[in-house]
Amino acid sequence: MYDQFLFAIEVTLNGLMAGVMYSLVALGFVLIFKASGIFNYAQGVMALFAALTLVGLQDGQIPFAHLINAIFGTSIHHFGWHLPAIVAIAMTAAVMVLLAIIIEKLVLKHLVNQPPIILFMATIGLAYFLEGMGDLMWGADIKKLDVGLPQGISETIDELTFSLFGYGFFIDNLDIVATVIAALLVVSLTLFSQYSKQGRALRAVADDHQAALSVGISLRFIWVLVWSIAGFVALVAGIMWGSKSGVQFSLSLIALKALPVLMLGGFTSIPGAIVGGLIIGVGEKLFEFMIGPMIGGATENWFAYVLALIFLVFRPQGLFGEKIIERV
Amino acid sequence: MNQMNSEGYTTADGRKIGGVLMEMKNITLKFGGVNAITDISFDIREGEIRAIIGPNGAGKSSMLNVISGFYVPQEGEVWFKGYKRGPMKPYEVARLGIARTFQNIALFDGMSVLDNIMTGRLTHMQTGLLAQSIWWGKAEKEETENRAKVEKIIDFLEIQAIRKTPVGRLPYGLKKRVELARALAAEPQLLLLDEPMAGMNVEEKEDMSRFILDVNDEFGTTIALIEHDMGVVMDLSDRVVVMDYGKKIGDGTPDEVRKNQAVIDAYLGVAHD
Numbered sequence: 230m231y232d233q234f235l236f237a238i239e240v241t242l243n244g245l246m247a248g249v250m251y252s253l254v255a256l257g258f259v260l261i262f263k264a265s266g267i268f269n270y271a272q273g274v275m276a277l278f279a280a281l282t283l284v285g286l287q288d289g290q291i292p293f294a295h296l297i298n299a300i301f302g303t304s305i306h307h308f309g310w311h312l313p314a315i316v317a318i319a320m321t322a323a324v325m326v327l328l329a330i331i332i333e334k335l336v337l338k339h340l341v342n343q344p345p346i347i348l349f350m351a352t353i354g355l356a357y358f359l360e361g362m363g364d365l366m367w368g369a370d371i372k373k374l375d376v377g378l379p380q381g382i383s384e385t386i387d388e389l390t391f392s393l394f395g396y397g398f399f400i401d402n403l404d405i406v407a408t409v410i411a412a413l414l415v416v417s418l419t420l421f422s423q424y425s426k427q428g429r430a431l432r433a434v435a436d437d438h439q440a441a442l443s444v445g446i447s448l449r450f451i452w453v454l455v456w457s458i459a460g461f462v463a464l465v466a467g468i469m470w471g472s473k474s475g476v477q478f479s480l481s482l483i484a485l486k487a488l489p490v491l492m493l494g495g496f497t498s499i500p501g502a503i504v505g506g507l508i509i510g511v512g513e514k515l516f517e518f519m520i521g522p523m524i525g526g527a528t529e530n531w532f533a534y535v536l537a538l539i540f541l542v543f544r545p546q547g548l549f550g551e552k553i554i555e556r557v
Numbered sequence: 558m559n560q561m562n563s564e565g566y567t568t569a570d571g572r573k574i575g576g577v578l579m580e581m582k583n584i585t586l587k588f589g590g591v592n593a594i595t596d597i598s599f600d601i602r603e604g605e606i607r608a609i610i611g612p613n614g615a616g617k618s619s620m621l622n623v624i625s626g627f628y629v630p631q632e633g634e635v636w637f638k639g640y641k642r643g644p645m646k647p648y649e650v651a652r653l654g655i656a657r658t659f660q661n662i663a664l665f666d667g668m669s670v671l672d673n674i675m676t677g678r679l680t681h682m683q684t685g686l687l688a689q690s691i692w693w694g695k696a697e698k699e700e701t702e703n704r705a706k707v708e709k710i711i712d713f714l715e716i717q718a719i720r721k722t723p724v725g726r727l728p729y730g731l732k733k734r735v736e737l738a739r740a741l742a743a744e745p746q747l748l749l750l751d752e753p754m755a756g757m758n759v760e761e762k763e764d765m766s767r768f769i770l771d772v773n774d775e776f777g778t779t780i781a782l783i784e785h786d787m788g789v790v791m792d793l794s795d796r797v798v799v800m801d802y803g804k805k806i807g808d809g810t811p812d813e814v815r816k817n818q819a820v821i822d823a824y825l826g827v828a829h830d
Binding site: 424426429430432433435436437439440441442443444446447 | 625627646647648649651652656657659663664665666667668672675676677679680682696700739740743
């Protein structure tokens with residue numbers, strides 16, 4: 230029984246860590262939804278695209294190499310350099326900002342004042358475009374992403390828990406790093422949104438476009454800013470997921486797990502994205518561990534969605550979402 | 558009123574009015590085939606309270622939207638501080654020093670009264686995004702200075718008690734006052750008020766009138782306002798433009814406008830039938 234209990238704790242801890250990964254993706258959704266009311270279907274693909282670009286730049290891969298070779302009959306693949314991780318990350322961040330500017334110029338600018346569903350569909354298009362673009366630029370093979378983050382079992386925690394309980398917990402170092410980074414990200418995003426000039430402008434735009442214009446806020450600048458930040462969050466999520474399971478195109482599917490996270494936490498709340506992710510992470514691991522064996526396992530695939538559905542019935546605005554009050 | 562010249566004039570109550578701050582020249586605004594405004598010219602002088610009145614659908618709000626950049630007129634020129642203004646986005650107009658309120662109130666409902674008014678200071682905040690994150694001290698100092706200015710306006714408009722309240726919870730009259738506070742926080746050279754007293758009871762109207770006069774008196778802010786309530790307009794304003802069906806049918810002091818036959822026919826006459 231005692232063993233079972235310790236094991237449950239370990240499962241919970243691992244669930245928390247997995248939840249952090251969900252939260253990282255959900256965070257990107259919340260940022261854009263808060264500022265522009267758009268549900269950005271492309272957020273997951275943005276994470277994939279960021280990870281692909283990061284690996285490509287780091288390894289000196291030539292973008293569009295296949296296309297160039299096919300057209301000109303050349304055989305080029307590599308620039309022949311290997312960039313330090315920090316340089317490659319900075320360059321990828323710049324690419325994500327560029328992407329934000331292009332999205333604003335080519336898509337958002339032309340859809341001002343359109344109903345949210347139109348914008349949502351535009352982001353679906355964007356998702357498929359980006360996925361194809363990523364394929365064309367960097368190739369479809371699974372890539373290894375290594376930016377020097379520690380990986381593997383954390384020896385310290387293993388030894389510490391072993392000496393305390395006689396049972397060593399298995400915690401991945403990468404998960405610990407992800408947790409620390411997610412915490413930093415949330416703190417800095419909250420500080421930014423609450424206390425900086427642009428943060429206040431961002432909240433203003435989220436609330437009322439007309440009023441925002443009348444106090445001198447440029448909507449287009451704010452949109453570029455928001456999509457840049459979402460692109461940066463996508464990069465962080467891409468790095469974490471890429472380091473964990475390699476950069477592959479199924480990465481864009483993790484975005485789907487962010488949906489139940491958002492339903493739980495509320496579409497408009499940054500803390501909600503985090504708490505929602507943690508609940509889903511812990512919930513699905515514990516459920517699989519305790520109930521799974523009784524009903525044949527593989528509960529992780531659907532547990533999150535069922536939990537989200539139950540939440541939709543009883544608390545449609547999510548845990549931290551703004552309650553919608555219609556004044557009559 | 559004394560004679561009008563480029564140097565300005567002195568009002569009946571002895572206030573000195575300066576030169577031309579804003580001039581609208583032959584403005585025409587069309588929506589599809591409909592003329593909302595047809596060939597209207599008038600000026601707004603430094604320090605004065607200028608009203609635009611007219612029956613429903615006369616084009617008053619359209620005119621205010623032209624001044625604040627929400628509409629771009631098909632014909633005519635807008636001059637501000639002696640310079641011709643090209644077609645501008647509303648946020649660019651705001652940065653020029655023109656603040657406004659809206660007929661149907663456009664506040665940030667999710668934010669507190671204080672935060673709402675702080676957004677009015679955005680045009681005065683210089684520190685950029687990177688500087689803010691690297692040099693926190695400077696940004697903090699700027700925030701404190703702007704905060705002090707905002708607190709002054711809060712005192713001035715007597716809304717201390719609701720500083721931390723989310724705007725969405727406030728009653729209509731107070732929302733109007735918060736919107737005025739946000740516009741004032743921008744320290745505008747020209748303040749545009751779109752029906753500041755619409756939907757208010759007598760007491761709230763009196764308060765708002767007092768605030769408008771005080772703002773003009775204390776900060777020397779030039780004010781252009783649209784209003785339905787004739788009594789209020791005549792009491793408040795130095796000069797009045799009267800519009801009907803998108804055309805200007807009168808322009809002058811309240812007394813002059815009251816005697817204008819075209820105005821009586823179009824507006825006052827009809828109202829007293």
